[in-house]
Amino acid sequence: MEESSTQRLMDSLLDHKQEVNLAATKEKNAALAAAADALLASKDEILKANELDLEQAKGTISDVMLDRLRLTDERLTGMANGIRALIDLPDPVGRVLDKHVADNGLVIEKKSVPFGLLGMIYESRPNVTSDVAALAIKSGNAALLRSGKEAFNSANAIMTALKQGLEKSTISPKTIELVQDTTRKSSSEMMTARGKIDLLIPRGGKGLIRAVVDNATVPVIETGTGICHIYVNKAANLDEAVRITANAKMSRPSVCNAAEVCLVDKEVAADFLPKLAEAFAGKVEMRADERAKEYLPDAKLAGPADFDTEFLDYIMAIKVVDGLEVAIKHIAKHSTHHSEAIITEDQAAADRFTQAVDSAAVYVNASTRFTDGGEFGLGCEIGISTQKMHARGPMGLNELNTYKYIIHGDGQIRE
Amino acid sequence: MEESSTQRLMDSLLDHKQEVNLAATKEKNAALAAAADALLASKDEILKANELDLEQAKGTISDVMLDRLRLTDERLTGMANGIRALIDLPDPVGRVLDKHVADNGLVIEKKSVPFGLLGMIYESRPNVTSDVAALAIKSGNAALLRSGKEAFNSANAIMTALKQGLEKSTISPKTIELVQDTTRKSSSEMMTARGKIDLLIPRGGKGLIRAVVDNATVPVIETGTGICHIYVNKAANLDEAVRITANAKMSRPSVCNAAEVCLVDKEVAADFLPKLAEAFAGKVEMRADERAKEYLPDAKLAGPADFDTEFLDYIMAIKVVDGLEVAIKHIAKHSTHHSEAIITEDQAAADRFTQAVDSAAVYVNASTRFTDGGEFGLGCEIGISTQKMHARGPMGLNELNTYKYIIHGDGQIRE
Structure with a gap:
């Protein structure tokens, strides 16, 4: 059977991945600078390709989606600046996470290393192509990106520009690739590429993430879906509670x-x-809900599905509860384990909430809107993990590394 | 549709998991001591149940497997001591992994927490039941264990004893459970228990691990298979190379x-x-291989499959290579990324090998046999991960924890 174009890209990436896996910090930073320059130098080609995507998408996707798809001079400059911002961040590779000398003299060192080959399946935001390629390079990973069909021409033009940049650096352009086949077949090939793709990250809507999590046999990080809760405790400062809830919903x-x-x-x-x-x-x-509606005559009556919906819109479900423990139970049942907040002046209630609520980020008296890599001091972000394995919450450069043990001996054998 | 017995156990574990997730170190240690005592107090019942397993298994499994299945006074004492050994290890829960104060005054703390509910699917070693239950308790996790059919009576008697021990502690016996259904249905229910089982660890032969990795939709850690290599570099001390290779193969x-x-x-x-x-x-x-056979007249000629086989026996595949880079390529192609060693007195060759070989543990001048939790200073081990996500190499108590961000504010909202 003939190899597909996606399989060929994966094989080529495996042949070349060590050229970025083992690259020095200086080399990676120079490659990022060259990629950012090349992105701006190819502005015309990229905007033309984007025009084509917009043309083809018109009428088939919503206005919000069209806006996500649209590139402008300003957005391209933002993308180039995003790449350049990584240059100043510390290199995640080669951190000594642990080191000890065993009684028999073995020196056992635990050291951070890149995963090897990252896979990313995403939807229609063209900026993801440059963001992810740059994060991959800085974290020492080769990367295979699969853009949504709607954004393919834009993504391809961006990838071509980035590779032109790498040509001028010591990092091979063959360490980043864009899947050329936009049918389902290529996603499926990536999801089952055991022994080739070391980590697969889906980014996009609930349907995409669910499909990847359910069907992948390669290691996956589940990202993104957030049914986040604000719990206003009886000991809350109510003005603060209003301000925080309004910000968490409306900003x-x-x-x-x-x-x-x-x-x-x-x-x-x-x-x-x-x-x-x-x-x-x-x-x-x-x-x-019925009890809340007593105080909100103009509100709609919530249906049960409203407490399990990520609206991503100017809609909020509201419920009156009988105290802290009921709130904790409700969150355990309905949350996607992303971010939750308690508003209270009662230290004991705050402590119980932060202990018992099983989410990536648990807040006391602050807006859930702070959950992201920039705000948490990671400098950047490839996504927000809602699973517990490997990484939880905002994922930065360190989370794109694994580790290995390097052991130096002088002839030790085990009895 | 009526709930299966496995579903009922999972639901009950979810209701009770926080009783161990949030338990204090002292409580967990007291529970471990009580469980170890109870295990020895139930010696007669456990050995009787084990007799039954051995009786039923005779003729259907190999002598090696029968020996793995057999419990003795001595082995039970070993199991109890294994539980007690965990008491002195540091509690992995509640470590502050990172803490910083943002410019806006938010105090952002990254803290280790238990996964919640662990699942473990294993085969016929009855000691795994007590080992895993104890590791779960110490790491603050509830656990659902599924023993192989051959060892079910033994596992059930062990679990009954452990639960009797917990009855005498402040940790609920409802935080550890043994699956009662030994058909494939229960494995499948565990593998697809999304939102219930936070981490699933298979332990056993290649077939079991493969089936779990391929079919699970819950997060899985792949463990165990080891096609480990010893590479004797041209600059090796050959006597040391013989000693290390013999130890790595024969011990x-x-x-x-x-x-x-x-x-x-x-x-x-x-x-x-x-x-x-x-x-x-x-x-x-x-x-x-042909070139090696020139110097080994009595050796068998290797077939190609011999370089991709985990023999787990007194058999070794041997190949002559044209230098370091060829050895690295061979390992990249054939290794299971567990443990590999280079024997050399050449520092540059050692450095290149430890950098380029992509395995959990990479040795210079020492036996691969050292890859385990005890030898690496973890104090204990729940398995050896051969994947790169979350944990790599020996997994101890820390690897049975995830983390969450706890953020304290005083009314911060995001602009």
């Missing part, structure tokens, strides 16, 4: 760290909910 | 860190191979 509803559900203790519901309604007035649709 | 051939393949540089093959044959004489079957 950018389309992202995964935006809050979707507000739980409020029955003792303060009568005070809090009308204030929240005022802050939301005309901007956020409130879907209230 | 315990049935374990995953035993060497299966020896590669030797052509320059030293004529000197080294006859010496190795002498060390192996009458004990190890040598399967030599």
